[in-house]
Amino acid sequence: MNKDLISSLRPALVMTLLFAALLGIAYPLALTGVGQAFFPNQANGSLVRENGKVIGSELAGQAFTSERYFNTRPSAAGDGYDGLASSGSNLGPTSQVLAERVKGDVARLSETSPGQPVPADLVTTSASGLDPHISPEAAFFQVDRVARVRGLDRAAVRGLVEQSVERPLMGFLGEPRVNVFNLNRRLDAFGAKPAA
16 A cells, blocks of 8 residues: 555656746746847846936836826826836726726816816726826827927927827737837937926
8 A cells, every 4th residue: 555655656746846847947947048038128127228227117107297298197006106016996986086086187187288188098097007108199188288398399299299109019909009108208308498
């Protein structure tokens, strides 16, 4: 009986150790190697450096609240765009807290562009709380404010937005979107007045 138990356990233990080594060590190392070899920027977080200092990532949103910049959508991740607290708010459509926050955001945004409907993604959070993109409509909604505050030509700022629209992959996968971080970097490089 003892001999049968040992002979039955041996293959199970060997297979467990083999697959643990294969799938827990070899496979992740192989994927990491492929990522570093062929996609080093993406594998390292798509970090953006300026003067040798990391200023952000193209993959994680940042809170741009200044009137001089295109604003991102609200974030429920911690105090806002906190990568360690990535999540949605979990507030449902019947939540009074959510309704009041959205109502306040709509009122505030309506003051900056009177007469225009406020795009939904400027008042709703993403599921991760870290989405760096907004819809082209949300970006165009902010053109007048950014141009006015920076003293720039409205058509030139609109042109920057048009250049920043990322099209769906292969023409049909996903939605057109604007990476706010990249758009604001283009805006700063455009020759706008320095911040006060």
